[in-house]
Amino acid sequence: MNQRALLFDVIRRSIEGPIVAEQDFDMNHIYKNLKKTVKKYNIHLESNSIINFDDELADKVWNAAIEFLANSGIYYKDTGRIIQFTEDEIRNRIQYAPKEAQYGEGNDKVIERARTADDPNPCISMGSSVNVPCENKYFVPIMLSYLQEPLVDIHCPTTNLTTINGMELRTRTPLEILASWEEVELYRHVAKMAGRPGICYNGVGISVSDVGQLSAAHLMRPYDSHCVGIISELKADNSIMNKITQTVLLDGQCTPYANPIYGGLGGGLDTQLVLLTAEMIALSVVFMGTTVGTTPTHPSFFSSTTKEILQMVSVAFQAISRNSHIMTRLTHTMVGGPATKTFLYEIIASCLVATKSGLARLQGPRGATGAIEGACTGLEARFQGEVLHAAVKIDREKAEEIVQKAYAKYKDDLDKKPYGKPFWEIYDVDTIQPKEEWLNLYEEVRAEAIEWGLPII
Amino acid sequence: MEDLYLPLKEAIIDGEVDDALNESQGLLDQGVNPLNIFTDCVEPTINELGEQFSRLEVFLPDLIIAGDVVTALQEKLLPIMKELNISGREKGKGIIATVFGDLHDIGKNMVSLMLDINGFQMSDLGVDVAPMAIVKKAEEINADFVCLSALMLPSLPYMKETIDLIKNNAKLKDHTLIMVGGGPVTETWAKSHGADGYADDAIGAVRLAHELLGISN
Numbered sequence: 001m002n003q004r005a006l007l008f009d010v011i012r013r014s015i016e017g018p019i020v021a022e023q024d025f026d027m028n029h030i031y032k033n034l035k036k037t038v039k040k041y042n043i044h045l046e047s048n049s050i051i052n053f054d055d056e057l058a059d060k061v062w063n064a065a066i067e068f069l070a071n072s073g074i075y076y077k078d079t080g081r082i083i084q085f086t087e088d089e090i091r092n093r094i095q096y097a098p099k100e101a102q103y104g105e106g107n108d109k110v111i112e113r114a115r116t117a118d119d120p121n122p123c124i125s126m127g128s129s130v131n132v133p134c135e136n137k138y139f140v141p142i143m144l145s146y147l148q149e150p151l152v153d154i155h156c157p158t159t160n161l162t163t164i165n166g167m168e169l170r171t172r173t174p175l176e177i178l179a180s181w182e183e184v185e186l187y188r189h190v191a192k193m194a195g196r197p198g199i200c201y202n203g204v205g206i207s208v209s210d211v212g213q214l215s216a217a218h219l220m221r222p223y224d225s226h227c228v229g230i231i232s233e234l235k236a237d238n239s240i241m242n243k244i245t246q247t248v249l250l251d252g253q254c255t256p257y258a259n260p261i262y263g264g265l266g267g268g269l270d271t272q273l274v275l276l277t278a279e280m281i282a283l284s285v286v287f288m289g290t291t292v293g294t295t296p297t298h299p300s301f302f303s304s305t306t307k308e309i310l311q312m313v314s315v316a317f318q319a320i321s322r323n324s325h326i327m328t329r330l331t332h333t334m335v336g337g338p339a340t341k342t343f344l345y346e347i348i349a350s351c352l353v354a355t356k357s358g359l360a361r362l363q364g365p366r367g368a369t370g371a372i373e374g375a376c377t378g379l380e381a382r383f384q385g386e387v388l389h390a391a392v393k394i395d396r397e398k399a400e401e402i403v404q405k406a407y408a409k410y411k412d413d414l415d416k417k418p419y420g421k422p423f424w425e426i427y428d429v430d431t432i433q434p435k436e437e438w439l440n441l442y443e444e445v446r447a448e449a450i451e452w453g454l455p456i457i
Numbered sequence: 458m459e460d461l462y463l464p465l466k467e468a469i470i471d472g473e474v475d476d477a478l479n480e481s482q483g484l485l486d487q488g489v490n491p492l493n494i495f496t497d498c499v500e501p502t503i504n505e506l507g508e509q510f511s512r513l514e515v516f517l518p519d520l521i522i523a524g525d526v527v528t529a530l531q532e533k534l535l536p537i538m539k540e541l542n543i544s545g546r547e548k549g550k551g552i553i554a555t556v557f558g559d560l561h562d563i564g565k566n567m568v569s570l571m572l573d574i575n576g577f578q579m580s581d582l583g584v585d586v587a588p589m590a591i592v593k594k595a596e597e598i599n600a601d602f603v604c605l606s607a608l609m610l611p612s613l614p615y616m617k618e619t620i621d622l623i624k625n626n627a628k629l630k631d632h633t634l635i636m637v638g639g640g641p642v643t644e645t646w647a648k649s650h651g652a653d654g655y656a657d658d659a660i661g662a663v664r665l666a667h668e669l670l671g672i673s674n
Contacts, residue, residue, distance in 0.1 A: 026521075027518065027521065077560075131610065133610055133641060160611075168614045168617075169559070169614070170611060171557075171612055172558050172617065173610040175671045185512070208558060208559070208609045208610075208611050209558060231560055231561070231562075232563055233563075237560070261564070263510070263513045263516045263517060264563045265517055265519045267516040267518060268515075268516055299567070300511070300658055369640050371640050371643065374642070444507075447492070
């Protein structure tokens with residue numbers, strides 16, 4: 001289907017759709033609609049397993065999500081209207097979701113494809129901690145630490161530029177435009193330094209509003225990825241649609257994301273299964289995502305590695321991969337940070353869940369909740385790639401056994417917030433190599449995972 | 458909790474505004490002091506819900522519907538308390554906002570709601586709020602405290618600017634306390650940028666507000 005025709009259709013609905021008060025949308029269109037739908041489809045997850053083994057549940061969640069989305073619609077904040085599609089329209093549009101896409105070019109080209117839960121091909125590893133705060137002087141060395149890792153297939157800026165000419169960045173100002181240009185140009189520079197000039201750029205990370213991203217349009221290449229975050233839960237506005245519109249006009253790869261908050265408007269586990277699935281469908285059919293993404297977040301730990309969130313991810317993405325060819329991405333966030341074993345155990349659990357739930361791409365690992373200054377290194381991205389490649393060599397049962405072992409190792413540490421150490425303390429900043437302290441921990445946990453039966457090479 | 462309050466407690470938890478108003482009227486008719494309805498029933502019920510929320514046994518929408526009932530009870534009972542010259546419910550006036558450039562509201566809404574139903578008079582200014590708009594509102598209501606939230610790094614300068622404006626405002630600097638929170642905000646950031654306190658979740662924010670204002674929880 002023609003992307004511009006889809007775009008015009010969405011814009012028209014955002015202008016002409018039914019008017020609803022935002023509070024009414026939150027409570028009735030989201031929460032009560034979720035409860036009603038979950039009850040109607042008799043959706044209940046009560047399992048000790050973290051990886052889902054219940055295909056019937058996944059299929060029920062898929063159908064419930066489409067019905068829920070048709071009834072909820074997307075709230076458009078600037079017009080106070082609902083972008084609404086019928087169930088038939090949603091099912092019809094899902095068919096037009098791309099089955100594969102090219103990211104990057106030349107020798108650095110990566111072809112992403114929709115995966116199934118038991119797919120023999122590993123998830124694409126998007127090794128990046130995603131916009132961790134950090135002084136500008138570490139931008140290049142930290143990025144190099146990731147881009148030098150061969151198992152990093154795609155990347156996006158791991159740290160944020162924080163100042164321009166000594167001035168702190170401010171969104172929706174000229175500083176956002178300046179920083180957006182600098183981010184793309186610096187990224188290309190580092191990619192060349194790492195010998196990967198064609199690697200896909202995913203951004204603009206620093207562009208919180210549409211100002212920076214729109215200004216940097218000419219710096220984007222055809223196989224770069226344009227990221228656009230929608231507002232939780234199921235809301236959009238002009239700034240978001242401006243970014244989508246630009247992506248369509250550039251014929252670019254659109255990678256929208258939605259981040260449901262566990263315990264928030266989407267409630268608990270059963271309702272979140274439907275909400276997360278519906279949000280991914282919405283990103284595909286309404287926001288024209290080439291690959292659609294999420295970071296479900298726990299409200300106390302700010303991570304995606306608690307048991308309930310891993311279970312939620314497993315059911316929702318199995319629902320999607322069993323019933324469609326929508327390409328999906330998880331950005332996984334951990335409590336543990338670099339130079340902690342907790343972080344590495346969380347990576348094992350999350351990578352195995354992602355692999356055995358049909359995700360096309362895993363973005364991360366995002367350590368120390370992504371909020372601690374400098375808490376990101378290329379070594380964890382190496383480990384992520386290794387685990388993803390090993391994960392496809394074992395079956396779902398074995399993966400579940402290892403996930404349980406890893407989970408048991410870290411679950412009691414989450415409360416302690418083991419945020420670890422910043423890049424400059426555990427990497428040699430000149431040689432861009434991990435120091436012994438961090439390397440030893442990595443090797444210990446790697447050996448332990450191999451002992452558990454994970455065939456890491 | 459005494460048995461006579463249990464039907465009202467149930468109405469609050471179920472979000473049944475009409476039932477709660479009827480139950481409260483029944484209690485008043487029995488001669489129960491309206492302040493006791495708050496201290497012996499409403500507050501313990503809300504605290505219990507808050508504890509359950511911290512363990513994720515209940516969720517944000519459960520708090521919202523309970524909050525609607527508490528608002529209705531306040532609208533009914535506070536004028537009666539005023540008429541009878543009964544005081545003791547006012548814990549302090551607060552403002553809450555997600556700072557300029559940031560549209561994230563779920564975390565902010567959780568904090569706002571928990572403070573509101575714990576007896577603070579909250580003015581929620583919403584998201585994407587300019588620093589001066591927060592200062593003007595704080596002046597207008599003579600706020601005891603201001604809560605600032607941000608999820609995006611490039612919005613943090615606006616949080617800092619709001620703190621600076623309040624701390625340099627003649628009407629507010631000696632009186633209005635500032636609490637901050639949100640994804641990129643840390644306790645260290647809060648201390649180094651002049652905030653009076655940092656909380657990393659809604660329950661922590663309620664605890665902090667009590668501490669800062671010197672009120673027992």
